[in-house]
Amino acid sequence: MLSPLRQTDHAPTATGPFGFTGPCLRHARDEEIFSEGDSADYIYQVISGSVRTCRLLRDGRRQIDEFHLAGDYFGIEAGDLHRVTAEAMADTTVRMVRRGALSDLAAQRADVARALFRLTAEGLQRSQDHVLMLGRKSARERVVGLLVDLAERTGAQSELDVPMSRQDMADYLGLTIETVSRTLTQLQSDGVIALPTTRHIVLRDRAALRRLGD
């Protein structure tokens, strides 16, 4: 499940997948890249590191919309403003592409317009998978789903380095941090994963995991 929002058919090049380069910017861990309500002047590509996009309710409840890994694009909007906040989950480099320039280029080159559509539609697919997960899956299915998704997207075989905290996992999965922790511990005692350190997870039985993720 959860196919990645990435341009997998084009390795990031000097000129970038849209045919021109944008400036690259470094962000320290937990630094904000843009905020909900900011003017959406750029779209972004993760060059290295990883990014979370999230939304906050007035009372502090947080929902992480998506984790963006190296290669992924984020910050694409229909309107003029960003509707989510983007923060670096580790020291991260992002390429910034000016939206106006991209829009102009898309107006001239059909392949660019097509790539932009594809990127957006893939984001929609991932969001739909997320909806299914949050609406109809158990805590265990959600946690397993996230692990399998991360493994697929990073190309990990069985050694998985997770870029996010337990709190981030919880806020992505619509659970609490305690439930995420308990579920991981349970998966470990079931023998399908091992947890040598908090940010490193060994997938010991991928077939079983695929079954549990439903």
Place this chain on the structure above:
Amino acid sequence: MLSPLRQTDHAPTATGPFGFTGPCLRHARDEEIFSEGDSADYIYQVISGSVRTCRLLRDGRRQIDEFHLAGDYFGIEAGDLHRVTAEAMADTTVRMVRRGALSDLAAQRADVARALFRLTAEGLQRSQDHVLMLGRKSARERVVGLLVDLAERTGAQSELDVPMSRQDMADYLGLTIETVSRTLTQLQSDGVIALPTTRHIVLRDRAALRRLGD
């Protein structure tokens, strides 16, 4: 919340908002328009009636992805196959636009490419709102959110005709039919809505509803 996936700036015309017409097809209540896994050869616009798009897990759990009302587009995909099933919720007329033709037109006309992008990005926005709702909101907040969204999209003042069954509401909201029913009854005894018939809901206090939907 939940801005509609519609072309609000173009009233549906004889030629359609993409500048050309497609054939219109009628579907009876509960009839399938396309199914998960079908080849995505068309995109669709609801002319009259309403449509649900949903996904099914192997064990029968169902998640409704979106309700599509008159004017809305649905069936837009990044890949070659439909990833959801679309069914008419009432007797419904849909316009079918051949995907290949649309893709060709988008390659020639930047305004069409732009409209297609916008439609997709708006669908993504709505899906993100849905994620927030399912991940972090209570049953009451979800039900109120749906009612307010439907009222906004249909332009209803206080008299709201809901096109879907309680089961559909439950499967959209990630709840059970019993919880939806109880929540509506509770909202009625709180005086913020009235339920003269099952498919007709009176919004008696929109300010209170906006607060409760949070």
Place this chain on the structure above:
DNA sequence: CGTGAGTTTGAAGGGAATCAAGACTAGTGG
């Protein structure tokens, strides 16, 4: 006026949340 699908209501149970410690772990500075 029966008949049945859809809906509402009730009672009981369960999965995840909440509340509360305790155990790591990763920095920090001596």
Place this chain on the structure above:
DNA sequence: CCACTAGTCTTGATTCCCTTCAAACTCACG
């Protein structure tokens, strides 16, 4: 290099919101 410390994570006990199971009700339709 190694305590010290703050933040993160895990574990435990309890609570609660929603689900499940069950039955009654409503209303459209023959």
